[in-house]
Amino acid sequence: EAQVTQNPRYLITVTGKKLTVTCSQNMNHEYMSWYRQDPGLGLRQIYYSMNVEVTDKGDVPEGYKVSRKEKRNFPLILESPSPNQTSLYFCASSPRSWVPGNSPLHFGNGTRLTVT
Amino acid sequence: QQQVKQSPQSLIVQKGGISIINCAYENTAFDYFPWYQQFPGKGPALLIAIRPDVSEKKEGRFTISFNKSAKQFSLHIMDSQPGDSATYFCAASYLTGNQFYFGTGTSLTVIP
Numbered sequence: 211e212a213q214v215t216q217n218p219r220y221l222i223t224v225t226g227k228k229l230t231v232t233c234s235q236n237m238n239h240e241y242m243s244w245y246r247q248d249p250g251l252g253l254r255q256i257y258y259s260m261n262v263e264v265t266d267k268g269d270v271p272e273g274y275k276v277s278r279k280e281k282r283n284f285p286l287i288l289e290s291p292s293p294n295q296t297s298l299y300f301c302a303s304s305p306r307s308w309v310p311g312n313s314p315l316h317f318g319n320g321t322r323l324t325v326t
Numbered sequence: 327q328q329q330v331k332q333s334p335q336s337l338i339v340q341k342g343g344i345s346i347i348n349c350a351y352e353n354t355a356f357d358y359f360p361w362y363q364q365f366p367g368k369g370p371a372l373l374i375a376i377r378p379d380v381s382e383k384k385e386g387r388f389t390i391s392f393n394k395s396a397k398q399f400s401l402h403i404m405d406s407q408p409g410d411s412a413t414y415f416c417a418a419s420y421l422t423g424n425q426f427y428f429g430t431g432t433s434l435t436v437i438p
Contacts, residue, residue: 214369241424250335252430253370253415260424300369304424314360314419315426317369 212237216301216318223291224326231286231321233301239316240306242284243268244276246297247320253300259284261306291325298322329353330418332429339436345403347432349416352397356418361390361401362428364413373414374401377421406436 214235223229235242243258245268255268259278273295275287284303288295301318331350339345351359357378362370376383376390376399383390389402403410416429 243424245428247431250430252332253428255425258425302369306424314358314424315362315372317371319367319369 212316214301214303214316214318216299216321218321219319220322222324222326225292226290229288229291229323231288231299231301231323233284233286233318234282235284235301235303235316236282237303237305237316238281239303240281241304242278243302243304243315244274244284244286245300245302246270247300248297256286256299288323291323293325296323296325328430329427330416330429332416332432334432335430336433337435339406339434341406341408341436341438343406343436345401345406345410345434345436347401347414347416347434348398349400349429350396350398351418351427353418354397356420356427358419358421359390359392359399360417360419360426361388362415362417364415364431366412370413370415403434406434408436408438410434411436 217232240261244256245253254270257276259265299321302315304315360375361373363373364370374385374388387404392399414432417426419426
């Protein structure tokens with residue numbers, strides 16, 4: 211089954227304790243992206259990657275890091291989490307080129323992070 | 327700067343009624359406008375999409391109306407059902423790219 215898998219689904223941590231949220235896709239997609247979802251603010255892009263070893267900042271990159279060493283994986287790293295990073299996080303992937311009518315962006319089921 | 331503005335933030339509709347969600351964009355270079363539907367505990371999933379060369383697209387009970395001159399598009403859900411209760415996001419992008427710009431979302435509740 212084609213899917214984007216995020217782990218963990220839920221995470222509670224304390225301020226300053228480094229954490230990694232993993233994301234893996236099995237569709238051989240070149241493009242991967244991280245979003246955070248907050249009430250009233252919608253989906254805001256954190257980082258994205260057009261291909262292996264190619265990453266770039268989205269709209270809200272502060273406090274986050276990413277890496278893309280393999281095509282299928284795109285982990286999100288919070289080196290020193292703070293309470294304002296409490297949010298619902300989504301990873302998404304997309305093929306380099308896509309045909310309208312097919313879903314261009316495939317999302318994982320989310321990771322709910324709470325930083326106390 | 328919000329590339330796509332969405333309203334209302336929340337919407338309550340009676341079963342059988344029409345749900346309408348509106349979006350507006352600024353960048354006239356956008357050429358693909360999808361709507362995503364999100365159920366609790368799930369990621370957003372593509373519901374319906376439109377390109378600016380048509381003014382309307384209908385799939386079952388879901389219709390997108392597109393007004394290119396006003397730079398606005400809207401989602402209409404006819405005969406709304408409790409199973410339609412979800413969060414809806416509009417978005418805009420370029421057909422040749424991978425960047426998507428999302429609206430702030432609308433939480434729809436359909437009352438039985």
